[in-house]
Amino acid sequence: MPESVLSTPLTTTTAAPPGPGGPRKSLVLATACLCQLMVTLDASIVNIALPAMGGSLDFADSALPWVVNAYALAFGGLLLLGGRVADLAGHRRALLAGLVLFGVASVLGGFAQTPAQLIAARAGQGVASAVLAPIGLTLIMVTFTEGAARARALGVWSMVTAGGSALGVLLGGVLTDLLDWRWVFFVNAPLVLVAAALASRSVATARPPRAGRLDVVGAALGTGAMSVLVYGLMSTDRHPWDSPRTIATLGTAVLLGLAFLGWEARFASAPIVRLGVLRVRTAWVASLIVTLIGAAMLVGFYFCSLHLQNVLHYGPLAAGAAFLPFCAGTMAGSMTAGRLGARFGGRATLTGGLVLAGLGMLWFSGLGVSSGYLTAFVGPSVVAGAGVGICMVANTAMGTSGVDPREAGLVSGLLNAGRQCGGTIGLAVLSTLAVAATRHAAAAGDSTPAALAAGYDRAFVVTAVLLAVAALIAVVFVPAPPRRKAAGV
Structure with a gap:
């Protein structure tokens, strides 16, 4: 791999642009982002609606978490396979199949009459998401050349990725409070129809399916x-x-x-995974860093939501609306990441974004029972959101630089699998640490809200440490851009 590709992931051009008969770039980007929005939205939109679902369908306490777990299990387990399906079957064919499955599973979930039916529908959504998530990033990789064009496209895509989870919390609260929990599933139907129409019009069969069997x-x-x-x-x-x-x-x-x-x-x-692709430094470094980013994102959303509802006693709608500053910060960070990369280089941009996100998470660790929303929540939300937006764009651009278009789905699957597994591992580990800190605080005589806040604060501190480790990895393993020669030299 040429050093220039590794050292300037946001500014190097190696891929050829689509020909005159190729897909319309703006519609392709809209299709990729809409698919990603559905995936990220669906991962969080049901969380606030869980109590309403449990009461409506008479869920046992031990079964209700499987509304979330069934989706996560199918999604995380099939991501690598989903990424490879796009390379083998063709982008449009795989995309439309994923949309059909997602739409059918969503409608069935909305009409579910028993816990088993709802859990099965969520598993179906997870299978479909394992196909849709890698294809969205793959479409960007094969449509936009490396450099400014791809950086701008990745900025929009990363904004949707990071902001979709926060929007899901907000939308879940709105639909559950104002309509009914079933609408957290029915809302996907129009999104699927729009995405399918865009895909049919814009996503061409870029190349025939690759020879060979799965x-x-x-x-x-x-x-x-x-x-x-x-x-x-x-x-x-x-x-x-x-x-x-x-x-x-x-x-x-x-x-x-x-x-x-x-x-x-x-x-x-x-x-299904050509291990030689991991010899490309950008691929394995980006996969490792996105695992840590995924842990930070999911843990941050999870414990912020718990603090708002369990400590500050926000209702579902208010808790969802409280994440709007995070969305604003993510949008700002995502849309400026390309310009920052062009000016300062990929390594500096990625490291700066990770440090900024880590500082935001560390700031969250100061939340307590008397913390005000404007004084203690908005600030870290904007800082952490901006950092996440910047590092998501910079890391994705680095991970997709210099990749053979025939393996775009594979690399997309690796990056998505890293983010998903990072979130799952991070949430499992940090939940254990938070519970231990809460028990210690309760044993010391703290009130229940104060003890809970102590546990959540511990999780935020560890999350900041994870982002600091990711920043260190970026400094050590991402090459600096080549020095520009002075004029006349």
Whole structure:
């Protein structure tokens, strides 16, 4: 890989632009962003509606979390496979299939009459999202050349990625309070119709499907490893980390992962993940950093929401509206990341965004029972949001630079899988730390709200540390841009 590609990920041009008969770029970007909006929205929109769902369908307390877990398990487990499907089947075909499945699952979820029906519908949404998420990024990679054009497109896409979760919390509160919990599913139907119309008009069959068959053994091992890992991590709220069940589950995930790597490296004739792609520095560094960003994003949203509702006693609608400053910060950061990258280089932009996001999370750790919204919540929301927007764009641009268009889906799947697994791992680990801190504070005599705030604050501090580690990785492993020669030299 040429050093110039690695050192200037936001300004280097290596890919050819689409020909005159290619897709319309603005419509392709709109299609990619709408698909990403549905994926990120669906991951958070049901959270506030869970109590209403539980009461309406008579959920058992132990079954209600599976409305969230079924989606996360299917989504996280199938992301690598979903990314490869786009490369093998063709972008438009895979995209339309994913949209149809997402729309059908959403409508079935809205009409669900039993807990089992709702959980099955959520699993269907997760399967569809595992196809839609990588394809959206893939479309940007193959449509926009590296440099300013791709940076602007990634800015919009990253803004949707980061802001969609906050918007989901807000929209979930609005729909649940003003209409009915079923509308958190029905709202997807018009989005699917618009996305399908845009895709049919703008996304061409950019190239015929690649020769060869899908690596069935590799797909089974990779999906199994991801699924078991996600399931094991999600179960730590009921089974401690040192319990035999948790150890056995995570150990099984590790064994399946090793078997997957061995099969892909030595036996697969057409591997679902060509391990050689990880020799490209931009690919593995970006995948590692996005794992830490994913942990910070999900943990930040989760514990901020808990603090607003459990400590400050906000209702669902007010808690959702409270995230608007974060959305504004993310939008600002995402839209300025391209200009920052062009001026200061990819490494400085990525590192600066990670540091800014970390400072915002550290600021959140000062939240207490008497913290006011304007004085203690808006400031860190804007700072953390801006940092997340900047580092998401810069990291995605770095990870997709110099990638063979035929492997765009693979790299997209890796980046999405990293973000999803990072969020799942981060939430599982930091929830344990938060509970321990809460118990310690309660034992010391703190009131319940104060004890909860102490636990949430511990999680924010650790999240800031994770972002600091990501910034250190960026400084060490992302090459600096080449020095410009002085005029006349």
